[in-house]
Amino acid sequence: MNHIAEALIIRNIPFKNRIIKGAMSEALANRAGQPNKLHLGLYDAWGKGGLGCAITGNVMVDWRAKNEPGVVVIETERDLAKFTEWANVGKQYGMVQLVQLSHPGRQCPKGLNKETVAPSAVPFSPLLATTFGTPRALEEGEILDIIARFAEAARISEKAGFEGVQLHGAHGYLISQFLSPLTNKRQDQWGGSIENRMRFLLEIYKAVRAKTSENFIISVKLNSADFQRGGITEEEVIQVFKAIDAAGIDIIEVSGGTYEAPAMAGAKADQRKASTIAREAYFLDFAEKIRKEVKCHLMVTGGFRTAKGMNAALDSGACEFIGIARPLAVETDVSNRLIAGHDVRYAVEQIKTGIPFVDKMAIMEILWYAAQFKAIGEGKKPNPNLSPLKVFLNYAKNNIKAIIQGRVNSRKSA
Ligand SMILES: Cc1cc2nc3c(=O)[nH]c(=O)nc-3n(C[C@H](O)[C@H](O)[C@H](O)COP(=O)(O)O)c2cc1C
Numbered sequence: 001m002n003h004i005a006e007a008l009i010i011r012n013i014p015f016k017n018r019i020i021k022g023a024m025s026e027a028l029a030n031r032a033g034q035p036n037k038l039h040l041g042l043y044d045a046w047g048k049g050g051l052g053c054a055i056t057g058n059v060m061v062d063w064r065a066k067n068e069p070g071v072v073v074i075e076t077e078r079d080l081a082k083f084t085e086w087a088n089v090g091k092q093y094g095m096v097q098l099v100q101l102s103h104p105g106r107q108c109p110k111g112l113n114k115e116t117v118a119p120s121a122v123p124f125s126p127l128l129a130t131t132f133g134t135p136r137a138l139e140e141g142e143i144l145d146i147i148a149r150f151a152e153a154a155r156i157s158e159k160a161g162f163e164g165v166q167l168h169g170a171h172g173y174l175i176s177q178f179l180s181p182l183t184n185k186r187q188d189q190w191g192g193s194i195e196n197r198m199r200f201l202l203e204i205y206k207a208v209r210a211k212t213s214e215n216f217i218i219s220v221k222l223n224s225a226d227f228q229r230g231g232i233t234e235e236e237v238i239q240v241f242k243a244i245d246a247a248g249i250d251i252i253e254v255s256g257g258t259y260e261a262p263a264m265a266g267a268k269a270d271q272r273k274a275s276t277i278a279r280e281a282y283f284l285d286f287a288e289k290i291r292k293e294v295k296c297h298l299m300v301t302g303g304f305r306t307a308k309g310m311n312a313a314l315d316s317g318a319c320e321f322i323g324i325a326r327p328l329a330v331e332t333d334v335s336n337r338l339i340a341g342h343d344v345r346y347a348v349e350q351i352k353t354g355i356p357f358v359d360k361m362a363i364m365e366i367l368w369y370a371a372q373f374k375a376i377g378e379g380k381k382p383n384p385n386l387s388p389l390k391v392f393l394n395y396a397k398n399n400i401k402a403i404i405q406g407r408v409n410s411r412k413s414a
Helices: 037-048 077-093 140-160 174-179 199-210 234-247 274-279 284-291 307-315 334-339 363-377 388-413
Strands: 008-010 013-015 019-021 053-055 096-102 164-169 217-223 251-255 297-301 321-324
Touching: 013 096, 019 334, 037 053, 037 077, 037 363, 077 096, 077 140, 096 140, 096 217, 140 164, 140 199, 164 174, 164 199, 174 199, 174 217, 199 217, 199 234, 217 234, 234 251, 234 284, 251 284, 251 321, 274 307, 284 297, 307 321, 307 334, 363 388
Parallel strands: 019 053, 019 321, 053 096, 096 164, 164 217, 217 251, 251 297, 297 321
Antiparallel strands: 008 013
16 A cells, blocks of 8 residues: 555645655755745755655744754744745645744754753763853743744744644754753753653643644654663653643654764664664654554654655554655655655765764764755755765864854844
């Protein structure tokens, strides 16, 4: 059965098939965080490629908290016309578009923002501490402000014409930092018990729902695990899934990992369990378990590469949507190919420069892809053979400038 080709309607919004592009930060915006023609070109290529839905790369809700240079920001209606153009791209192709709303919390590289905030002032491991500084703990008023920012960004996304939003609650970003006891050491109503640690997520969900219409889709991307000792337990993760489901979420995307333990990109092939290799997707076993506990739609992202593997996952009932990310950076027509029964051409895995300390950081996973997105946005063909070392050296050269610019900008906005 070709389940990936089946349509599905959520809140009156038709998904023409089950293939969703997982969020990938495009890193194409200018310093003011505005989307531009490159975004339009990129999503046009993906629309042509037959996706049922595309989730944008993460869009920051606070200009003072950017996770990387070139990231898009929504704070006010200043760029409504630009976002409207972006939303219209999907409509031409019947491709649903969700804006991934995000706050990176502590996962902001040093020098990019004036300061870094998080639930608690927890430092990074020595390897990552060279890139990421120790954050300042948020005050309660600031937590409430961030919740309001998510809601306002969702309202603007709907006004621009996007069919919904996805809250980035995975990969060690701020919502995920609140959920994990490793990064949330608070003793107020936002920390301690799992009920308190998930309050931030639930309050954001409620605020977003209150500011958007009934037909607006709200999704959340959540970790099945942090993959770190002392992190959120599986029982707690199940509690979080159940609570956000009961609150009324439409789609939960299942992922895993943080910058410190990047499981979202897959464990090294030789460390993967045989069952994961057989089923391709990294988090399918967890999805199967949680499927029985929640009624919302589930999307699983990470590792899917064959039409057979995707159809088997849908057939098993573990999820209703298949998320695909990296292959779409080097072949934009993956969705059409899969629906026609072909597999992806390039099973892109870890991007390595050959420099050990660089290869241990999540940064290469952003840079190499950003170069592909820029080419696609310009109407060129992506290059699966692009040298990671060349991309890194180019970044190292330009990043010094970006960091200085980031500092100047922070001062201007203060
Ligand atoms: C360049 C790049 C940027 C990414 N940016 C985001 C992001 O902004 N938000 C997010 O939730 N996940 C992000 N991811 C993770 C992907 O959505 C996805 O979970 C991961 O790549 C596994 O799926 P895949 O095996 O199909 O690539 C990014 C991944 C890559 C490679």
